[in-house]
Amino acid sequence: MENDIACNGNDSINSNVVSNDARNNLLVRNESISAVHGSLKLPIGIAIASKSQCCVCRIPLVSPTITIKKEDRNNILIRRNVDIPKGSRCCKDHTSNGYLSREAFFKLTAYKINYRIFDSNYIIDTMEKLRTMVHYQKHIDFDDPSSLSDADYKILTGFTRKQHNRVLECIPSTALKNSVNLSPRCALACLLMKLRLGISNAALASMLGIDN
Ligand SMILES: [Zn+2]
Incomplete structure (x- = not known):
């Protein structure tokens, strides 16, 4: 575009x-x-x-702010x-991982x-x-910030998106495998869903659209 x-x-x-x-x-x-x-x-x-007004809530921008990504x-x-x-910008609170x-x-x-x-x-x-x-969009996507609401996060993992981000920050990058079809964010969500919902690996894979 x-x-x-x-x-x-x-x-x-x-x-x-x-x-x-x-x-x-x-x-x-x-x-x-x-x-x-x-x-x-x-x-x-x-x-x-406007570079001085949030394009989401329309209040005057106060640092930190984020430029809306092309995606x-x-x-x-x-x-x-x-x-x-x-070039439009918004308050950082409206974003997750920059999106x-x-x-x-x-x-x-x-x-x-x-x-x-x-x-x-x-x-x-x-x-x-x-x-x-x-x-x-057939599958649950934790890597797409517009895919899941805070309520969805809470129901699926027991954590809000902010809590999920916080846990992710506390885990060393080397401790989570970053595979082609499973990002660290998704891997953590997978574990939390498994613990919270008690579902099989096959069911999890089907819900997340990944190989079992
Ligand atoms: Zn705002």
């Missing part, structure tokens, strides 16, 4: 500031969607673009139709609507990402 979306040239802040995605949808309902020369012109929500920007555009301008937490992922809202032109290459690339997402 850094193959960036061609813009309609009107990127100025819209005076129709809106409070959430639902209202955004209402505002654009009557606008036309057009196709020109293999491209599509579509309405898209735009998140706050999060792609993910939120595909799943929520909200574009986070490159937006699930809670922040759904808290972030657009504040204006713009029309943007998406070329055919972008649309093909996005459809490929969608296929990957649909396939990938």
Whole structure:
């Protein structure tokens, strides 16, 4: 998506500031969607673009802060139709391992609507990402910060995400094997799930989408 979306040239802040995605949808309902020369012109929500204001909770930024990663920007555009301008920042509390937490992922809202032109290459690339997402999300993924909520962590492992991070920090990196399909974070989650839920290795492997 850094193959960036061609813009309609009107990127100025819209005076129709809106409070959430639902209202955004209402505002654009009557606008036309057009196709020109293999491209599509579509309405898209735009998140706050400021280096001094959090794009999630919109308060003035106070260090430490995090720049929203490209992966999060792609993910939120595909799943929520909200574009986070490159370079946008948020409070560190909204992130886990540098990526937006699930809670922040759904808290972030657009504040204006713009029309943007998406070329055919972008649309093909996005459809490929969608296929990957649909396939990938069959399993529990502890490495994807937007995949599990704090409540999910607690139910599955007995720890919140923060507690899980804390335990992970206390374990020497050499003590946990980092394999192709099992990161240290996932390995710890595996152990905690085993202890908490008392399920078989086969059941665990099936839930996490890894080889038994
Ligand atoms: Zn914030």
